[in-house]
Amino acid sequence: MERREFLKGLAAMASLHALPSLALGESAPAWSVGFDGLTSDQPRLPMTVEGTIPQACFGTLYRNGPTLYERAGERYQHWFDPDGMIQAFRLGPDGASHEGRFVRTRKYEREQAEGRFLFNGAGTQVANPAPPRSNQDFNVANINIQPHNGELLALWEAGSAYRIDPETLDTRGIQAWHDELEGVPFSAHPRFDERGDMWNIGSVPFAGTPTLVLYHVNATGNMVKYHAHTLDFSGYTHDFVLTPRYLIALNSSAVHEKAPTFIQGIQWRPDIASQLLVFDREDFSLVKTIEVPASFVFHFGNAWESGNTIEFTAAAYADSRFMQQGMHQLAQQQAGPYHDDPTLVHYKLDLTSGKAHISSLETDLEFPVFDRRQPFSPQRLYGVSGGQGTLSGLPSSIVSVDPRSGSMTRYNYGEHVIVEEPQYLPSGYLVHSFLDFNKRRTGVAVLRTAAIEEGPVATMTMDRVLPLGFHGCFVSQSS
Template identity: 40%
Template sequence: MERRSFIQILAMLGASAAIPRNAFAFETKQPDAPWLSAYQGVQHDLPVLSLHTEGSWPTELTGTLYRNGPAMMQRAGERYHHWFDGDGMIQKFRINPDEITHQGRFVRTEKFVTEEAAGRFLYPVAGTYRANSLPVANNDSINVANTNIFPIADKLLALWEGGSATEIIPDTLDTGRLISWGEGMQHLPFSAHPIRDQDGSVWNMGSVVYVSPAKVVLYHLSATGKLNKMKLLELDFGGYMHDFAITDEYVVILNSSCVYGEGRTFTDSFSWQPQRASQLIVLSKHDFSVVAQYDIEPSFVFHFAGAYQRGQELVVNLSRYKNADIMLSAMKELLATGYANDCEDATLSQLVVNMQTGKSTLHDTGMALEFPAWDRRQPLAQASTYGVGTSGRSAKLLNDAVVGFNFQQQQQQHYHYGPGYLVEEPQFIAKANSKPGQGWLLHTLFDYQRRRSGLAVLDAQQLSKGPVAMAWTDRAIPLGFHGCFVPAKG
């Protein structure tokens, strides 16, 4: 495509094809379930506070754990109904041998600053319906920057899947500028799941399902955050896509069977269409050309657990849902009642596609596992996948365990914290001078019986032994989605 025409299309997508305006209908009654205090959010920034430590913290964990998630869930007696909706807050856990501290600070997006001044909600969000909202100029008018925080060069980026990355100043957590990757690319979706390649460069995508025909924007950035190349790819239909995967040669995206149509909100505009096959689209890393496209079993996926090539086979690991209930109804049910009983857990699955014949096989481990992590020093075929899971005794969507699974060895690992705990995404951090596969799992958790949040670290090869060290703060920190660990310099 001629560059001038391409830029015009990008400008159109960024400026006028924003996520549709919607409206909200609020409720003020809060159900009485003790774990819901983790979803109620907070009203102000959280100042620096020291944590109470237990056990011996590994020296490899000297550094900072950053996390991001929805935190402003209610204003002036009105509250959001969907977990996707809350304004993002960056959580900062600074870890050193002498002290562990926590600080939380809201991302000062356009939406947050305007609503903070007004003292009430004003703008549309993804999953809650409201009348008489303010006009939306572009996607970043409603950017809540609430999903992930990702380091690139000397920057930290607060990410949302519907708009631009937002720069965060690491030391202070102050909000910097919106990031544009090039001319005419302002306000384009830049997903919350960039992938850092072995050479330090970064791949990402952005879903644009609310235009016709639906499209996806593909990005490749240098290690310093400069745009190497990008492409606007037209899709056969607008399936929900949140994450993707890469191999040595390919970029792999999943156009799911949860398809965009019409609705009062962004999430309500999707419907689960089990009669429609999902599409696995394989693209060349060289130029983003489509290498192959495969129809696979209807699937809904938030998170991939990596992909690799095995001869003529493409192997894709993912946390797969059999339907889209978690996004379409369960998150609302949880916030409204405290329960989401009809929601299926994501199970760790492996999709194997023969790229010569096009035949695909889906292997489901049956093991509940979300927010996957693994040792990226190790070939994925050999690596264990870690994540959050359940003991089977907790309510749906209330993960109370750290779990692991190795496809090569067909081995499972578990550590269940027991009743009263909610477990969040683990970060795999290699042990000093270790072999691939040897490392620590660092994660946050919430003790809802005591209304306190904390950190835990487990030996990745000995999960069943439980934490080797923990740290607790005396306050409840809102549950989040994703984060990163940045080792201390020097």
């Protein structure tokens, strides 16, 4: 992968022109407050507590997501584009509070100084863009936040991670795993093994040679190994799964083709079989390429092995329409439908025959999470569900699903609430954020994993609306 081609590909990450913010008018639906955005850091604010926060839940729920939608009268037009802000919901014996701070990326700092958008986004072309010096000029660090080696990592898809102070939320700088790796894509979905080592991928579908980079970083933050694998075609790859012996990534049928912009370049190609790429964890050699019907997946559950068989779950979409169109509609605060709800599916790979059996668990589920203490065993998944039929078209329920039987329990917050990714706590609780758009309040809820259907045992809310985000983590007070 030539760096020149890599940078040229990043320079094409744009699609719609930024629109004047006034173009949204006053007719935006009530749920659209979740996409209004923020323009400044959020000072600490006490939250109102209903119920009792369990002692086992004392700690901090960190969240990340697109936050800065507007500058100087221009507005981003895709959910992937706005600069990231780290939200910290701190839960303790004295109650709960919230604070938020923008990630001080190179892009954010330069645009703050100029007072306008300087760089195109994945789905927006800004007026008079500045020439990029590297892909880090596009890095908005807005997808995920994960703890590692005493710090937090603010993660994007197409560039380096940023180091965040867990207490102050200050940005400590770019995480440089190796001199050769600054700016090389490091995905927003690292996986952790039983030792606490971190494994990750970096997808580069837009360069001259489509490439998947594989990473292994130990628990103390040292790069153990990395490898660049040339792909057969430039499919979009967002997440992957890990087992004791293998790393498995999906080269999807959402193929990046030559186009003036990144999102425009993503084409759904049902005529192209997707590929499950099975790599050996020891040396990152390719063990097997298994073709499956055209597939699109943002997020996988966990994976486990039995002999020469690998099993895992995924939130599978019928196509890539949500990324190509739905995320534009949401950022523009336009009503749906945006997509068909993702279906939780079960993959069973036979490495001997090179075949995959895929079956539906007949439930919709996104943002699957699980007990990370047992990453390689079949276990219940937790996530969000129920977007179809709600006022917003976004999930209103927290669900728990057994990946072997498909049995499910659910708690529905009602059509005026949008729920976000839950975090699994080993003590037997889920913690998640939500937006009540009728009351214009953002909140956090605590549920018991053994009784999801009974609803929250504690709810913390505030008169502050936060933009809807993507992913996060929970760090216990005792950690």
